[in-house]
Amino acid sequence: MTVLITGATRGIGLALAQCAADRGDQVIATYRGSLPSQSREIDWHMLDVTDPQAHRQLSDRLAAKPLSLLVCNAGVYLEKGHQLERDYRAQDWAETFAVNVTGVFLTIQSFLPQVRAGKGKIAIISSQMGSDNTASGGSYIYRASKAAVLNLGRNLAVDLRSEGIPVGIYHPGWVQTDMGGHYAQITPQEAAQGLMQRFSVLSVKTTGCFECWDGRTHPF
Numbered sequence: 001m002t003v004l005i006t007g008a009t010r011g012i013g014l015a016l017a018q019c020a021a022d023r024g025d026q027v028i029a030t031y032r033g034s035l036p037s038q039s040r041e042i043d044w045h046m047l048d049v050t051d052p053q054a055h056r057q058l059s060d061r062l063a064a065k066p067l068s069l070l071v072c073n074a075g076v077y078l079e080k081g082h083q084l085e086r087d088y089r090a091q092d093w094a095e096t097f098a099v100n101v102t103g104v105f106l107t108i109q110s111f112l113p114q115v116r117a118g119k120g121k122i123a124i125i126s127s128q129m130g131s132d133n134t135a136s137g138g139s140y141i142y143r144a145s146k147a148a149v150l151n152l153g154r155n156l157a158v159d160l161r162s163e164g165i166p167v168g169i170y171h172p173g174w175v176q177t178d179m180g181g182h183y184a185q186i187t188p189q190e191a192a193q194g195l196m197q198r199f200s201v202l203s204v205k206t207t208g209c210f211e212c213w214d215g216r217t218h219p220f
Contacts, residue, residue: 002067002118004028006049006107007074009036012125012172015192016071017042023196028062030074049074049103055110062111066118069199070111072104073125077142084140093141100145105152121166123199124153126210128171133219150210150220157208166207170195173213186213 001020008017008029014036017029021041029036030047045061048054076099078092104124108115115122128134130146150169157167172195174185194213202209210218 001025001069002028002065003069003071004030004062004067004111004114005071005073006030006047006103007032008042009033012175012188012191012195013073015188016073016195019189019192019196020069025068028065030058032074049107050098052106055106059110059113062114065114067111067114067120068118069121069123070108070115071123071125071199072107074103074107075100075125075145077139079139079141088140096141096145097148100142101148101152104149108156115165116163119164121168121199121202122153122156122160123195123202124149124167124169125172125195126150126153126169128212128218131171131210131219154208154210161204161207164204166202166204168198168202168206169208169210170198171210171212171218 003020003025005013005017005020005027007013009031017027021027027042028045029042030045032046032048036044045058047058076096078096079088082088108122126149127146129139129143130150153167153169160167172191175191176187191213194215198211198213198215210220212218
């Protein structure tokens with residue numbers, strides 16, 4: 001298998017890349033900023049997921065690489081500790097949606113030819129915080145962006161079903177990362193192993209699913 005994972009320099013993304021490499025997949029991973037530590041098992045490429053030109057350039061570079069799996073993982077959470085009445089700048093909304101929603105769409109749009117060539121699958125990392133059933137207040141920008149990407153994934157699943165390309169949307173769990181914090185319930189490795197199992201069983205029959213890392217179906 002050939003797997004492309006965005007936002008793979010740390011946390012869940014890095015754990016996913018390592019998990020895929022450990023099982024023998026050819027792993028293409030993207031980063032923004034400084035180049036991560038080199039690994040013989042991972043092929044690193046710089047990509048700002050908000051930049052259409054960067055997408056085009058990388059897609060052209062990888063034109064001959066059919067993809068078995070495209071994982072849209074890159075994301076930001078900019079509002080920790082924000083207060084409703086004094087914070088939540090318009091810039092924070094714009095940047096979060098540019099990465100968490102537009103960035104996912106641009107990634108899928110740009111690498112769809114490679115997914116088609118590889119008869120592959122698409123996995124979108126969303127969050128239970130995007131579900132109407134877990135609306136517990138706060139984190140308005142992040143919640144709204146994850147709700148939007150959940151909706152995006154559901155609609156892409158409809159449009160790509162006829163091509164045999166399944167799209168799954170996933171809650172990775174409450175993970176011990178910079179985003180999830182030290183008190184989170186599971187490690188990035190546990191999340192990655194569970195997610196990879198979910199990706200492996202994703203099919204046209206289950207396209208449009210919203211599932212947790214451990215296989216539970218998550219309510220929308």
